[in-house]
Amino acid sequence: AAGVIQSPRHLIKEKRETATLKCYPIPRHDTVYWYQQGPGQDPQFLISFYEKMQSDKGSIPDRFSAQQFSDYHSELNMSSLELGDSALYFCASSLVRGKEFFGPGTRLTVL
């Protein structure tokens, strides 16, 4: 069965650089979510999109933005990267609320 695809899987950036993470949801899923998981931390919700419109916003820094495109893939754009942005970034998709399917994550390292 098709799963959520995230790219890249690993990303290394310098401070103050920008990064773009991509997420391809499971086909026919109408909602995409982004979560951030710092070292030793639990996943924290960032933002979600339902049918290409932002549906909820969590603790997402102003330096980050996200959107969902007409083909339902989503991108998380991160600017002015800081050391503290180093984390695993998970994308999830769902068709049924609460039943989310997570991708393998993108490990971002900021040096």
Add this chain to the structure above:
Amino acid sequence: DAKTTQPTSMDCAEGRAANLPCNHSTISGNEYVYWYRQIHSQGPQYIIHGLKNNETNEMASLIITEDRKSSTLILPHATLRDTAVYYCIVEETSGSRLTFGEGTQLTVNP
């Protein structure tokens, strides 16, 4: 304030049932109980959810008390691959997010 309380860690022998408790004494009538797990550095994985009736699927069983203030996730025959952090999450189905608490680190021992 956290909506759920779970033990920090639990151990279980391989092949035995693992019973993971969760307290959610402030749960409201329209909130469901969801269970997810996260194997080290992998994406969280949905296990099961329920409102007030007990539920069972191919992965686990969920037992919710009659007053809905607590629940237990049961893995009937734990294997080494079930070693993970298990999260009990209380959310409305109309919500757009999952709020992960601290979870229970389950270690299945040979």
